[in-house]
Each structure stands twice: as C-alpha cells, then as structure tokens.
Amino acid sequence: MTENEGYTWLDGQLVKNEQAMVPFMTSALHYGLGVFEGIRCYATPRGPAIFRLKDHIQRLLESAKILGFRSLPFTQEQLEEACREVVRANGFESCYIRPLIFFDSQVKNLNLDVGWARVGISAWYWGAYLGxxxxxxxxxxxxxxxxxxxxxxxxxxxxxxxxxxxxxxxxxxxxxxxxxxxxxxxxxxxxxxxxxxxxxxxxxxxxxxxxxxxxxxxxxxxxxxxxxxxxxxxxxxxxxxxxxxxxxxxxxxxxxxxxxxxxxxxxxxxxxxxxxxxxxxxxxxxxxxxxxxxxxxxxxxxxxxxx
Incomplete structure (x- = not known):
C-alpha cells in the first residue's frame, strides 16, 4: 500500500491520505504551533496492539495544555479510539501512529486565543529508525x-x-x-x-x-x-x-x-x-x-x- 492509498483521521472523520490537506495559510505551518505524539502498534498473538496508548494520548493532551490551548475538540477516550480506528482502516498489523493537534486561525498573529485546535491522526509502516x-x-x-x-x-x-x-x-x-x-x-x-x-x-x-x-x-x-x-x-x-x-x-x-x-x-x-x-x-x-x-x-x- 502506498501512502496515498491509506486513510487519515482528520477532525473526526476518516479521509483518504491524499485528501488529508490543510490550507497553506494554516498558522501551525508558519509558526510551529502544534503538538504531536509518536506511537507504535505491534503484531501480537491477540492481534495488533498499540503500546501504551493511554500514556501517549495523555502526554499529547498535556503538551497541548503546556503550549497554551484552552480547549480541545476531542476527549482522551475519543482520541484513543481514533488511533485504533486509523490502524483498522489501514489494515495494519504493525505500524507507527502520528496524532497531531495543530492551531488554525483566520487571523495571522501569534495569539492562541484567536483560533482553534484541529486534530489529525495518520499511520504508516516504519521499520528500524536508525537502520x-x-x-x-x-x-x-x-x-x-x-x-x-x-x-x-x-x-x-x-x-x-x-x-x-x-x-x-x-x-x-x-x-x-x-x-x-x-x-x-x-x-x-x-x-x-x-x-x-x-x-x-x-x-x-x-x-x-x-x-x-x-x-x-x-x-x-x-x-x-x-x-x-x-x-x-x-x-x-x-x-x-x-x-x-x-x-x-x-x-x-x-x-x-x-x-x-x-x-x-x-x-x-x-x-x-x-x-x-x-x-x-x-x-x-x-x-x-x-x-x-x-x-x-x-x-x-x-x-x-x-x-
């Protein structure tokens, strides 16, 4: 499966990877205003299993709080289920999962209070990082x-x-x-x-x-x-x-x-x-x-x- 053949969870919906786009003017792209996690899913005798999913999503939400987001559109439980949904949709037994909370705004400035948080979750196969x-x-x-x-x-x-x-x-x-x-x-x-x-x-x-x-x-x-x-x-x-x-x-x-x-x-x-x-x-x-x-x-x- 190529990257464009897979699925990404974006703002609550599964979309094809090729459709998981954000506008060029998204504030996160210009100012680095986002928080993310890296999570691995492994093949086990009981089926694919995500390693310490709850801990990773908790740290994701803590990162968002530290950065300064006042509110988020999804709960921890919803984000955990979204990670599982992405793995299922892509048919992975083992993979790397990337949740990302990023800032979007119609006003281009450096104030987190004049925009909103968006969320995307994608997954792909990733072997040994250092070879x-x-x-x-x-x-x-x-x-x-x-x-x-x-x-x-x-x-x-x-x-x-x-x-x-x-x-x-x-x-x-x-x-x-x-x-x-x-x-x-x-x-x-x-x-x-x-x-x-x-x-x-x-x-x-x-x-x-x-x-x-x-x-x-x-x-x-x-x-x-x-x-x-x-x-x-x-x-x-x-x-x-x-x-x-x-x-x-x-x-x-x-x-x-x-x-x-x-x-x-x-x-x-x-x-x-x-x-x-x-x-x-x-x-x-x-x-x-x-x-x-x-x-x-x-x-x-x-x-x-x-x-």
Missing part, C-alpha cells in the same frame, strides 16, 4: 554543537512541533559529518538526550540516565527503567558528563521510533567492546517480548486494536 544494522553493530554518534533547548526558552516537557527545529539542526549536522545520530548537551553542559531518543549508559553494572529535568519524559524511557529494575538492575537518574560517555561499558538509546538501539561509537571513541553489550541485549530482548505480547506481566501496556 537494521545498528540493532546489532550499534550506532555511531557525535556530540552536537547545538545545545538542547533551555527549559525557560521552550517548554521541553512537551512535544511541540516548533521545538524540533532544534533536533533538525543537530541531526542534519550529525548526518553531514557521517554519524548516525547526535547527542545533545543541556545548557549546563551535561548530557541531555539525542534528537529523538533518550540515552542510557552502563558503568560498573549500574544503568544511568539523565534525569527528567533535562529531557523529554520518554514513555519508552519509562518502560526501559521499569523493565531494567524488574530484571534486577540498579537504575539511577544522574547528571552525566561528556567524558562519562567515553568510558561507559555500554551505551544505548530508546524512543518510540528507535525502540532500543546500542551505541558503539561516540566522537570517534569506541564504547565498551565496540559491539552491543550484554545489558543492552537483555533489555532489547525483554522489550521486544513485551511489545509482541509474549510477557504476561506487561499486558496492561498493550491496547488491542480489536478488543
């Missing part, structure tokens, strides 16, 4: 020259569309330098996150990750922390300096698009053995068992598309 090879051999990364947004300059706990210009600058620079992904430092010079993933390191058997004061509160990040602790690992939120990365035994990143990807090189320095480490591999196995519906302990994280 299949990186899942085993690991990704090569660099420290970006671009700093992660200061929390009083932009609202860093919200997935605001305009925020991602920061990530685009860093990701493009990294790609042009020959790396797979960029690691961004916070305004104090400590490790924050990548352009679309949270970051973890392993040192002396302990898993460390930057605290939520510096990063987006990733839902996959939260799942990894829970899984790691359930597997018996100690997990600590901490300030991680750049040189901590270089001497880590293992490093990996997590996110909805990326899932879990090992990092084996940073700034031309080999991390650990230079291959995917045992802690990372064990967490990858545990995570994939969860999202495929193979671990009964975490069935509450899966929302069946056809209950």
């Amino acid at each position: 299949d090879e990186a899942l085993e051999k690991g990704a090569r990364m660099n420290i970006s020259s671009f700093t992660r947004l200061h929390p009083n300059i932009m609202m860093t706990k919200a997935k605001i569309t305009g925020n991602y210009a920061n990530s685009v600058l860093a990701k493009t620079e990294s790609a042009r330098l020959g790396f797979d992904e960029a690691i961004m430092l916070d305004p104090q010079g400590y490790v924050a996150e990548c352009t679309g993933e949270n970051l973890f390191i392993v040192r002396r058997g302990v898993i460390y990750t930057p605290g939520t004061w510096a990063v987006l509160e990733g839902i996959t990040r939260d799942a990894i922390i829970t899984l790691a602790r359930d597997l018996g690992y100690e997990v600590q939120e901490a300030q991680i300096s750049r040189d901590h990365l270089y001497v880590a035994e293992e490093c990996f990143v997590s996110g909805t698009a990326a899932e879990i990807v090992p990092v084996t090189e940073i700034d031309h320095r080999v991390i650990g053995s230079g291959r995917r480490g045992p802690v990372t591999y064990r967490l990858m196995q545990a995570f994939h068992a969860v999202v495929r519906g193979e671990d009964e302990r975490y069935q509450h994280w899966l929302d069946l598309v056809n209950p």
